[in-house]
Amino acid sequence: MTRTFVWILLLAGFLAGPLSVIAPLPPLASPVIAAEGAPPGESLGNESDADLWRRVRRGESFMLSDPRLGAAVLVQSEGEEWRSIRNGPVSRYGGILVLVGLGAVILFALLRGKVKIEGGRTGRRIPRFTMLERSIHWFVAAVFILLAISGLIILFGRYILLPVIGPSAFGAVASAAMQGHNLFGPLFIVGLLVMLFAYALDNIFQAADAKWIIKGGNLFGGHAPSWKYNFGEKTYFWLVVMTGLVLSVTGILMEFPGLVDTMWYLQVSTIVHATAALLVIPVAMGHIYLGSIGVEGALEGMTEGTVDENWAREHHDLWAEKVMREMAEDEPKGAAKPAPGAAE
Amino acid sequence: MTAANAVQTFIDTVDAAAASYMEACVHCGQCARACHFYETNNDPRLTPIYKIEPLIKTYKRHKAPFASLRRALGLVPAEITEDELNEWSELVYDTCTMCGRCTLVCPMGIDVAALVRKTREGFVAAGIVPEGLTGAAQRALDIGSPLGIKPETLRKIVDEQSQEVGIPIELDKVGADYLVVLSAMELLNFYEVIGALARIFKQAGVSWTISTEAYEATNIGIQMGDKEVARTLVGRIVDAAEKLKVKYVISPECGHAYTALKWEGPNLVGRPYDFKVVHILEFLDQLQREGKIRTKGKDTRRVTYHDPCQIVRRGGVVKQPRAILDTVSDGFVEMSHAGVANICCGGGGGVSSNPRAEDYRLRAFASKKKQIDDLGDIEALVTSCANCRNVIEEAIDEYGMELPVIGLVELLADYLEPESDAGEKAKLAEA
Amino acid sequence: MIIVEIIEGPLWYLAATVFVVGVLWRIIGILRLGRRTDLSVPRAAAIPGAVKALFRHLLPHHSFYNKTKLHLFAGYLFHIGLFVVLFFAAPHIAFLEERVLGFGWEAMPRWAFIVSAQAAFAGLILLWFRRIADPTMRQISDADDHVGSWLTFIAMLTGCLALQESNVSLRALHMLSVEIWLIYFPFSRLMHAFTFVLSRGYTGIIYGRRGVTP
Numbered sequence: 004m005t006r007t008f009v010w011i012l013l014l015a016g017f018l019a020g021p022l023s024v025i026a027p028l029p030p031l032a033s034p035v036i037a038a039e040g041a042p043p044g045e046s047l048g049n050e051s052d053a054d055l056w057r058r059v060r061r062g063e064s065f066m067l068s069d070p071r072l073g074a075a076v077l078v079q080s081e082g083e084e085w086r087s088i089r090n091g092p093v094s095r096y097g098g099i100l101v102l103v104g105l106g107a108v109i110l111f112a113l114l115r116g117k118v119k120i121e122g123g124r125t126g127r128r129i130p131r132f133t134m135l136e137r138s139i140h141w142f143v144a145a146v147f148i149l150l151a152i153s154g155l156i157i158l159f160g161r162y163i164l165l166p167v168i169g170p171s172a173f174g175a176v177a178s179a180a181m182q183g184h185n186l187f188g189p190l191f192i193v194g195l196l197v198m199l200f201a202y203a204l205d206n207i208f209q210a211a212d213a214k215w216i217i218k219g220g221n222l223f224g225g226h227a228p229s230w231k232y233n234f235g236e237k238t239y240f241w242l243v244v245m246t247g248l249v250l251s252v253t254g255i256l257m258e259f260p261g262l263v264d265t266m267w268y269l270q271v272s273t274i275v276h277a278t279a280a281l282l283v284i285p286v287a288m289g290h291i292y293l294g295s296i297g298v299e300g301a302l303e304g305m306t307e308g309t310v311d312e313n314w315a316r317e318h319h320d321l322w323a324e325k326v327m328r329e330m331a332e333d334e335p336k337g338a339a340k341p342a343p344g345a346a347e
Numbered sequence: 348m349t350a351a352n353a354v355q356t357f358i359d360t361v362d363a364a365a366a367s368y369m370e371a372c373v374h375c376g377q378c379a380r381a382c383h384f385y386e387t388n389n390d391p392r393l394t395p396i397y398k399i400e401p402l403i404k405t406y407k408r409h410k411a412p413f414a415s416l417r418r419a420l421g422l423v424p425a426e427i428t429e430d431e432l433n434e435w436s437e438l439v440y441d442t443c444t445m446c447g448r449c450t451l452v453c454p455m456g457i458d459v460a461a462l463v464r465k466t467r468e469g470f471v472a473a474g475i476v477p478e479g480l481t482g483a484a485q486r487a488l489d490i491g492s493p494l495g496i497k498p499e500t501l502r503k504i505v506d507e508q509s510q511e512v513g514i515p516i517e518l519d520k521v522g523a524d525y526l527v528v529l530s531a532m533e534l535l536n537f538y539e540v541i542g543a544l545a546r547i548f549k550q551a552g553v554s555w556t557i558s559t560e561a562y563e564a565t566n567i568g569i570q571m572g573d574k575e576v577a578r579t580l581v582g583r584i585v586d587a588a589e590k591l592k593v594k595y596v597i598s599p600e601c602g603h604a605y606t607a608l609k610w611e612g613p614n615l616v617g618r619p620y621d622f623k624v625v626h627i628l629e630f631l632d633q634l635q636r637e638g639k640i641r642t643k644g645k646d647t648r649r650v651t652y653h654d655p656c657q658i659v660r661r662g663g664v665v666k667q668p669r670a671i672l673d674t675v676s677d678g679f680v681e682m683s684h685a686g687v688a689n690i691c692c693g694g695g696g697g698v699s700s701n702p703r704a705e706d707y708r709l710r711a712f713a714s715k716k717k718q719i720d721d722l723g724d725i726e727a728l729v730t731s732c733a734n735c736r737n738v739i740e741e742a743i744d745e746y747g748m749e750l751p752v753i754g755l756v757e758l759l760a761d762y763l764e765p766e767s768d769a770g771e772k773a774k775l776a777e778a
Numbered sequence: 779m780i781i782v783e784i785i786e787g788p789l790w791y792l793a794a795t796v797f798v799v800g801v802l803w804r805i806i807g808i809l810r811l812g813r814r815t816d817l818s819v820p821r822a823a824a825i826p827g828a829v830k831a832l833f834r835h836l837l838p839h840h841s842f843y844n845k846t847k848l849h850l851f852a853g854y855l856f857h858i859g860l861f862v863v864l865f866f867a868a869p870h871i872a873f874l875e876e877r878v879l880g881f882g883w884e885a886m887p888r889w890a891f892i893v894s895a896q897a898a899f900a901g902l903i904l905l906w907f908r909r910i911a912d913p914t915m916r917q918i919s920d921a922d923d924h925v926g927s928w929l930t931f932i933a934m935l936t937g938c939l940a941l942q943e944s945n946v947s948l949r950a951l952h953m954l955s956v957e958i959w960l961i962y963f964p965f966s967r968l969m970h971a972f973t974f975v976l977s978r979g980y981t982g983i984i985y986g987r988r989g990v991t992p
Contacts, residue, residue, distance in 0.1 A: 137907070180939075186941065190896050362814070363811040370973045373970045376918055377842070379914050391916070392917065394918050412806075413964075447992055451841070451842065458992075610988060665990065
């Protein structure tokens with residue numbers, strides 16, 4: 004159906020010029036240029052070929068030979084603008100942003116080193132993430148990484164991979180990246196929405212966050228108050244949610260172009276999609292570093308579901324106190340002391 | 348050398364069923380969620396399938412398909428060592444009651460408890476068995492009872508019970524229809540059951556006896572994984588039953604005794620019995636349905652029933668206790684997971700005979716306690732396994748709870764129609 | 779493209795042979811161990827018990843739904859998704875018809891194929907991360923669990939990357955990863971696709987005789 008339509012468009016494009024003069028159709032949408040003498044060249048009408056093509060190129064719409072098709076744009080002029088934005092500033096500054104993000108992480112790692120548990124490990128564990136929370140996190144993380152890699156190939160592959168592996172191999176890689184990106188995209192949307200509901204409550208900004216900002220967190224050595232998530236984590240969460248929603252909507256438009264009737268939405272979508280991705284990817288790299296090797300004891304929350312008591316105190320003091328108070332209250336009374344029930 | 352014995356036993360003991368279980372396991376970890384020891388300790392090592400690691404390693408190294416190919420490539424697990432066995436002893440003996448609840452949740456339907464049994468057989472061969480169990484086995488072999496009840500003691504108890512209920516009980520009666528065997532715990536703590544049986548059987552007109560040569564059905568060999576001991580203990584009952592020419596042997600209110608006598612016994616002695624084995628609950632249910640047991644009145648307390656694993660989940664006696672309870676109780680309520688999914692008391696499979704496991708056992712009871720607590724005000728707990736009963740009573744003390752634990756047979760006997768009533772009815776009928 | 783020809787020719791036959799022979803060898807190897815005749819008097823018949831057990835263990839006992847919901851959800855998502863993709867996606871049916879069976883059947887629409895693949899990926903990702911993000915799962919997992927998961931993931935991923943069906947090398951890459959998967963299969967825990975019948979069956983037989991199906 005779509006293919007037929009394209010063929011008609013193309014055919015119409017070739018025929019529109021000559022036919023517009025020959026066929027007894029209503030006048031063109033644009034004002035007819037007044038004939039002042041014979042136009043140059045071998046044109047049949049009173050308009051020069053060059054002028055006509057220029058109008059086509061500018062994106063004016065023309066009535067097609069079949070009146071049922073109405074007026075149509077033959078050449079999408081905005082497409083060229085879109086292309087130059089996408090392959091120009093978006094790629095350039097976006098690429099720089101990703102590299103700057105990477106550099107910042109490395110620089111931080113070199114300057115601050117691994118953030119240690121200052122009080123040492125107590126050996127006592129407190130529950131931080133349930134199995135469900137861990138599953139949601141890792142699901143979104145896995146899909147995010149697959150999408151980031153395939154997305155970066157789609158955007159930057161032509162500059163980085165094409166010169167290295169040559170056009171035929173790049174053809175395969177690009178096709179693969181696109182198919183993979185399209186397949187995993189919808190999974191990200193599902194994961195993002197589930198994550199939004201599962202994590203939102205603890206990520207609402209609180210009064211303690213202001214103090215955290217003033218102290219600059221404990222990234223630079225000091226101690227700053229925090230509930231389950233500190234100000235930085237909360238900001239990252241909302242950045243992921245916001246950019247994620249933008250990526251989702253624009254992604255749906257691109258995966259299902261039939262949903263909108265003008266190219267404009269799709270062009271804007273690709274630019275916005277790329278911009279949002281390039282904003283969140285560098286920050287995600289920081290998140291990955293801090294959550295894994297950057298902060299001693301942090302990863303355990305996501306792998307074991309529990310964290311060391313001292314880690315909790317040093318990084319999330321307010322939350323730690325609350326959880327430990329609750330655990331003390333739950334401690335069963337009686338002669339035999341059953342261990343706390345398994346965390347789901 | 349000890350480890351080598353275990354290895355050889357592991358190799359010999361794995362059959363197609365055990366192999367299928369070990370081959371099919373996908374390490375999904377669900378069995379942990381069914382295990383009361385795991386749930387009350389939150390210790391990954393207590394995942395049921397992990398408890399049998401020595402058996403799996405040996406199977407993979409020596410017996411699994413492709414084992415020789417894998418060995419050539421260096422892709423088999425190392426031979427198990429004595430240290431490993433010692434380390435695993437806690438997992439194999441102290442934290443598994445072979446209750447088989449994990450099978451219910453297993454997507455592959457693996458009978459982990461059966462694998463634990465086979466693992467225990469290797470431990471027995473290696474001589475790595477908790478002292479509590481070896482001691483009990485020794486007493487069972489020497490004296491005839493793991494708890495040290497001698498024939499003289501039995502005579503005394505039976506005599507006492509006989510006088511109390513005023514019904515003569517003839518020991519070693521040749522040609523009786525039914526041979527009653529008891530559990531060690533009943534003889535030690537709950538011997539009122541003998542009087543209860545005497546009254547019920549008198550009313551129902553059952554011809555029965557107790558043997559002084561084989562009065563105990565508790566089979567420590569089944570629990571610890573010693574086939575020789577198991578065979579000897581079952582053999583005693585078989586010999587006595589055949590000597591007395593009884594038609595039936597009644598398996599008592601004891602979990603592992605039923606498994607030992609009914610399901611594993613013929614395989615242990617290597618031939619079908621000349622008599623039939625019937626569980627006491629099955630038998631009472633049958634008598635009741637035949638109208639041979641008449642009860643009067645009902646217990647009004649709010650009671651619940653604890654299913655002994657070996658009788659219900661692994662024995663198939665599920666409906667009978669409920670039918671019996673319904674005739675004598677007005678306030679019977681089921682606990683969550685009642686029936687085949689019931690949670691073990693924590694002391695089956697030899698765990699209660701193993702002092703080393705006491706902490707684990709008491710902690711595991713928390714799962715049972717939760718079931719009971721969830722019901723709200725329960726006034727009594729009924730069960731039909733003397734070992735469960737003893738374990739639960741101890742744990743109830745330990746947790747500072749107050750809840751009487753009653754044997755089902757005794758409860759039934761309490762509501763038997765008194766003889767005078769029966770006599771009057773008979774007179775009326777005659778008139 | 780000699781490599782592509784090898785992958786789609788001899789290597790395919792090798793992989794298929796290893797798979798079929800290996801699977802049979804392993805199943806026979808297990809059954810060969812045999813079982814001694816059970817001399818106890820049964821309460822009920824064994825074979826109906828086995829059939830019952832085969833179906834009963836499709837779901838855990840209802841007492842455990844709440845504790846196992848995540849695993850149950852992810853497990854079914856993955857297995858149903860993979861099964862549907864494997865046997866009802868047009869390219870797979872075409873391949874089976876042309877290279878293996880000689881007959882084909884109705885393929886499902888492409889969108890359903892994509893959705894099934896997404897379900898399979900979602901399930902597999904959840905299952906694997908559950909394996910590494912839980913101390914209990916880590917305690918009982920071994921290398922085979924991870925290799926099996928990853929080989930399956932790679933086979934599925936290369937399949938998804940070749941979705942445009944316009945590139946011979948991408949198709950060959952998918953073929954190659956599937957061949958590696960097939961060769962690995964009989965030596966690994968992937969065998970549970972067949973052995974589940976044996977383990978459920980034996981439990982059904984043993985306990986069916988006792989009148990219960992745990």
